[in-house]
Amino acid sequence: MTTKKIDATRFHGQELIDTPLLNKADAFSDSERTTFRLHGLLPPSVETIETQLERVKDAYQQKTTDLERHIYLRALQDTNETLFYRFMVENVTDLMPMVYTPVVGLGCQKFSEIYRRPRGLFISYPLRDSIDTILEAVSDQDVRVIVVTDGERILGLGDQGTGGMGIPIGKLSLYTACGGIAPEYTLPITLDVGTNNQERLDDPLYIGWRNRRITGDEYVAFVDAFVAAVKRKWPNVLLQFEDFAQNHATMFLERYRDQLCMFNDDVQGTASVVVGTVLSAVKVSGRPLSDQRVVVVGAGSAGCGIAEQMIQLMVEDGVDPKEARSRFYMIDREGLVLDTQQGLWPFQAKLAHTAADLAAWPAGAVPGKFSFLETVKNAKPTILIGVTGQPDIFTQEIIRTMAATVERPIVFPLSNPTNRCEAQPADVLAWTNGRAIIGTGSPFQPVPHDGKLYPIAQTNNAYIFPGLGLGILALGIPRVSDGMFMAASRALADANTGGDGSVPVLLPPLSDIRAVSRAIAIAVAKAAIKDGLVAAADDDTIAAKVDATMWNPEYRDYVAA
Numbered sequence: 313m314t315t316k317k318i319d320a321t322r323f324h325g326q327e328l329i330d331t332p333l334l335n336k337a338d339a340f341s342d343s344e345r346t347t348f349r350l351h352g353l354l355p356p357s358v359e360t361i362e363t364q365l366e367r368v369k370d371a372y373q374q375k376t377t378d379l380e381r382h383i384y385l386r387a388l389q390d391t392n393e394t395l396f397y398r399f400m401v402e403n404v405t406d407l408m409p410m411v412y413t414p415v416v417g418l419g420c421q422k423f424s425e426i427y428r429r430p431r432g433l434f435i436s437y438p439l440r441d442s443i444d445t446i447l448e449a450v451s452d453q454d455v456r457v458i459v460v461t462d463g464e465r466i467l468g469l470g471d472q473g474t475g476g477m478g479i480p481i482g483k484l485s486l487y488t489a490c491g492g493i494a495p496e497y498t499l500p501i502t503l504d505v506g507t508n509n510q511e512r513l514d515d516p517l518y519i520g521w522r523n524r525r526i527t528g529d530e531y532v533a534f535v536d537a538f539v540a541a542v543k544r545k546w547p548n549v550l551l552q553f554e555d556f557a558q559n560h561a562t563m564f565l566e567r568y569r570d571q572l573c574m575f576n577d578d579v580q581g582t583a584s585v586v587v588g589t590v591l592s593a594v595k596v597s598g599r600p601l602s603d604q605r606v607v608v609v610g611a612g613s614a615g616c617g618i619a620e621q622m623i624q625l626m627v628e629d630g631v632d633p634k635e636a637r638s639r640f641y642m643i644d645r646e647g648l649v650l651d652t653q654q655g656l657w658p659f660q661a662k663l664a665h666t667a668a669d670l671a672a673w674p675a676g677a678v679p680g681k682f683s684f685l686e687t688v689k690n691a692k693p694t695i696l697i698g699v700t701g702q703p704d705i706f707t708q709e710i711i712r713t714m715a716a717t718v719e720r721p722i723v724f725p726l727s728n729p730t731n732r733c734e735a736q737p738a739d740v741l742a743w744t745n746g747r748a749i750i751g752t753g754s755p756f757q758p759v760p761h762d763g764k765l766y767p768i769a770q771t772n773n774a775y776i777f778p779g780l781g782l783g784i785l786a787l788g789i790p791r792v793s794d795g796m797f798m799a800a801s802r803a804l805a806d807a808n809t810g811g812d813g814s815v816p817v818l819l820p821p822l823s824d825i826r827a828v829s830r831a832i833a834i835a836v837a838k839a840a841i842k843d844g845l846v847a848a849a850d851d852d853t854i855a856a857k858v859d860a861t862m863w864n865p866e867y868r869d870y871v872a873a
C-alpha cells in the first residue's frame with residue numbers, strides 16, 4: 313500500500329471539480345469540502361474510489377457498441393482522470409482495445425461527430441506564427457511527454473485530418489495506464505495542416521481546418537517551427553511522432569533525432585516490438601535467428617525499420633552484415649523491391665535486391681519483376697511480416713506456399729485496426745494445420761484449433777513505448793538511441809514466460825503490462841548508460857528511480873496552496 317500523497321492546489325469550488333486531473337467527485341473528504349468550499353456542490357455522502365468504480369462499471373456495462381464504450385471512457389477521462397486510470401489499470405485487457413487500437417481508429421474517423429470537449433493542443437497552419445503563444449496555453453502544466461501527429465496516416469485508415477487527435481490521446485493514455493507516467497506530464501498535440509480526405513472536407517461537422525494539406529517546403533517549415541518552439545518551451549521533453557505519412561516519418565526522424573529527445577513510434581516502436589516478439593517466435597520455431605529468411609510486405613518506413621532492426625539482431629548473433637541484409641525481401645505495390653525501381657527512398661534503396669542477387673530465380677511473369685507470390689516461392693521465407701494496411705493480402709495461396717517449405721512458419725499480419733489486418737489468425741492457423749506462429753497488431757481472441765486454444769500475440773508498439781518513456785523520464789535521458797530500442801526488445805522477450813509450451817505464447821499477458829513496462833524502463837536506462845547518454849548508476853539506483861517515477865491511480869489529499 314503506497315502512502316497517500318498530499319498535494320497543494322489553488323483551485324476551489326466548481327473549478328476544482330471541473331479540473332479532471334484533480335477532481336475526486338464525491339470522494340472529496342469532509343474537511344476538503346470545507347477547505348475548498350465544495351459543500352453543497354456535492355451530495356452529502358463521502359465515497360471511496362472503490363464505490364465510484366462500481367458505478368463506473370455499471371454504467372460501462374450498459375454500453376452496447378464499441379464506439380459508445382470509447383465515448384464513455386473518453387468522457388470519464390475528461391471528468392476524473394484518477395478514476396479513469398484506476399478503471400483502466402484494473403481492467404487493462406478489456407479496456408485497452410476501447411481506448412486504443414482498434415476502436416480508437418473509429419474514434420478518429422468519427423472524431424468530429426463525437427467531439428465533446430477539448431484535450432491537448434490543436435496547432436493549425438493558419439496560426440503558424442503563434443506557436444509559442446499556443447504552447448503558453450498549457451504553461452501551468454509540467455509537460456514531460458508529448459505525442460504529436462499530423463493525422464495523415466492514422467493506423468491503416470489513411471488521412472483523418474484533425475480527427476487524428478484520437479491517436480495522441482490514446483497513446484498517452486497508455487503511457488499512464490501501462491507505463492505509470494503521471495497524467496499531468498502528458499500532452500497530446502495535433503498539427504492541423506489540412507486534410508486531403510474529401511469526406512472530412514465535405515462534412516459540415518468537421519472540426520479541423522477546412523483546407524487541403526499543406527505540402528513541400530511550407531509543410532516542413534511548419535513542422536520545423538513547431539519543433540523549435542517545443543525545444544524553447546520544454547528543452548527536455550520527450551517528443552513522440554505518431555502516424556505521419558511514411559516518408560515524413562523517416563525524414564523527421566533523421567532531421568530531429570540529434571536535436572532533442574524524440575523518436576518515431578511507427579518506425580522504431582513497431583520495429584522494437586516486432587523484434588521482441590520475433591525473438592520469442594524464433595525460440596518456439598526451434599530454428600536459430602541466424603537461419604531465418606524474412607519477407608516484409610509494405611516497404612514503407614515501418615517495414616524498413618523492422619527489417620533494419622532485425623538485421624542488426626542477426627548481426628549481433630554472428631551473421632555477416634551483408635549476408636544478413638540479403639535474407640530480407642521487401643515487397644511493395646510493384647512486388648519485390650529491386651534497385652532498378654524508380655523513386656526509391658534512401659531507406660528503401662538500402663534493402664533493395666539486385667538482379668545479380670536473384671540470378672538463380674526463374675524469371676517472373678512480368679520481366680524484370682517478381683510478384684509477392686513469386687518472391688515467396690523463390691525466397692522460401694521462414695518469417696512473413698505485413699505492414700501494408702491491405703486486408704487479406706496474405707492469401708491462402710501465399711500462406712500455403714510458405715508453409716510448404718518451412719515447418720513452423722512465423723506469420724505476423726500487423727496492420728491496424730482489425731479490418732486492415734493482412735490475414736485472419738484463424739485462417740492462417742487452419743491453412744497451416746496449426747503450425748504457424750502468429751502475431752498481429754490489433755487484438756484478437758484466442759483461436760480454437762484441433763482441441764486447443766491458441767492465444768494470438770498482439771505485437772503492438774504499446775508493449776514498448778510506455779516502458780521506454782518511463783525509463784527516459786526516470787533517468788532524464790536526453791536522446792533516444794537505437795541501443796535503447798534493442799534493449800527494450802530483448803527485455804520484452806525476456807519478460808515472456810512462454811506458457812506451458814502446448815501452444816505458442818509469444819508475449820506476456822497485457823494484465824502484466826505495468827511490470828513489463830518497468831522491466832523495459834530499467835533495460836532502456838541501462839542501454840542509455842552504455843551509450844553514454846546519462847551518468848552511470850547501479851541497478852538498485854536505476855530501479856529506485858523508475859519506481860519513484862511510477863504514478864498510481866489513487867486519490868491524494870489536498871491542502872490549499
Ligand SMILES: O=C([O-])CC(=O)C(=O)O
Pocket residue numbers: 413466467468555577578727728753772773
Ligand atoms: O496504434 C497502434 O496500434 C500501432 C501503431 O502505432 C499504428 O498502427 O500506427
Ligand SMILES: [Mg+2]
Pocket residue numbers: 467554555577578
Ligand atoms: Mg502509429
